[in-house]
Amino acid sequence: MLQAYGLSPLHRLGQNFLHDHNILNKLVDASDVEEGDVVLEIGPGTGTLTETLLERGCTVVACELDRGLTELLTDRLGDSITLIHGDCLSKKRLNEEVTEVLGDRKWKLVANLPYQIASPLMIDLLSNHHNCQGQYVTIQYEVGQRLMSKVDGENWGVLSILAQRLGEISLIAKAPNTCFWPQPKITSACVSMVPKTEKPSSDNEGFAKFVTRLFAKRRKQLGSILGRDLPLPDGISAEARPSTLTIEQLESLFLLFPFLK
Numbered sequence: 001m002l003q004a005y006g007l008s009p010l011h012r013l014g015q016n017f018l019h020d021h022n023i024l025n026k027l028v029d030a031s032d033v034e035e036g037d038v039v040l041e042i043g044p045g046t047g048t049l050t051e052t053l054l055e056r057g058c059t060v061v062a063c064e065l066d067r068g069l070t071e072l073l074t075d076r077l078g079d080s081i082t083l084i085h086g087d088c089l090s091k092k093r094l095n096e097e098v099t100e101v102l103g104d105r106k107w108k109l110v111a112n113l114p115y116q117i118a119s120p121l122m123i124d125l126l127s128n129h130h131n132c133q134g135q136y137v138t139i140q141y142e143v144g145q146r147l148m149s150k151v152d153g154e155n156w157g158v159l160s161i162l163a164q165r166l167g168e169i170s171l172i173a174k175a176p177n178t179c180f181w182p183q184p185k186i187t188s189a190c191v192s193m194v195p196k197t198e199k200p201s202s203d204n205e206g207f208a209k210f211v212t213r214l215f216a217k218r219r220k221q222l223g224s225i226l227g228r229d230l231p232l233p234d235g236i237s238a239e240a241r242p243s244t245l246t247i248e249q250l251e252s253l254f255l256l257f258p259f260l261k
Contacts, residue, residue: 017045018112018138020179024052027190030172031110031136033058038107040098040132042088042121043114044081047073053110054080061107063088063098092120094129106131112138119143119159122193126166127204135167135193138175144189152244158215162208165200165247167193202254210254218243226257 018024027049033039035057044050044062046069053060060081064070070085077083088095109125109132118139125132147169149155163169172190177183200207217225223238232238233252236245245253 016180016184019181023175023179026173028052030192038105040109042111047076061101093124106133108133109135115140123162138188138190141187141189144191151246158211161211167195169193207254214242
């Protein structure tokens with residue numbers, strides 16, 4: 001199909017096309033989409049996942065950066081989808097054109113995400129797009145591990161904290177490299193991320209900046225970072241390190257130390 005359009009996968013765009021229909025169906029089944037549901041697909045590629053979504057009766061809004069693939073998708077799927085050509089992210093925020101097309105409708109993200117944009121996109125949707133009812137995506141397995149990490153685990157860090165503060169994350173399936181063409185050198189994972197019904201009262205952007213600055217010194221003691229003369233919230237000692245703190249403890253520190261925001 002690509003050859004007919006004079007195209008080949010572009011490594012710089014992270015193009016590894018998911019062709020395993022078993023994994024595709026697991027991803028779509030987990031999203032629980034029904035006829036009439038609005039779905040955002042980022043990086044539709046040749047349209048294999050797109051066709052699966054259309055078969056389920058979904059209204060698909062797709063964003064594709066590769067102009068050649070945009071032409072291929074237009075020829076293949078015509079006006080059965082709303083196709084936007086461009087980068088889905090602008091300064092780590094969802095493209096304004098995509099936001100305008102989605103409007104005030106409820107929607108879900110179902111996508112085989114390009115690896116390099118997965119983390120900022122997923123956090124932006126959780127933090128700033130409250131009409132997004134869930135994200136069901138294929139990403140690097142390593143990123144999935146970070147998203148689902150536990151406190152003081154090897155992968156517990158800014159991404160884990162920001163995601164788990166706002167969403168419930170679970171593994172749908174592992175996807176070996178044989179599920180993709182061309183085959184990447186790494187294993188992938190299908191994960192779901194559903195927004196929590198109860199939202200934190202504190203500012204998302206401010207909290208993200210606070211945690212990022214705190215975790216830049218993740219192995220240092222809080223006393224060294226914040227000063228040993230300052231009072232800390234109950235249950236948190238000056239000897240504790242950022243990597244050992246729960247989200248609730250980080251929230252309490254965030255409210256107490258505005259100069260780190």
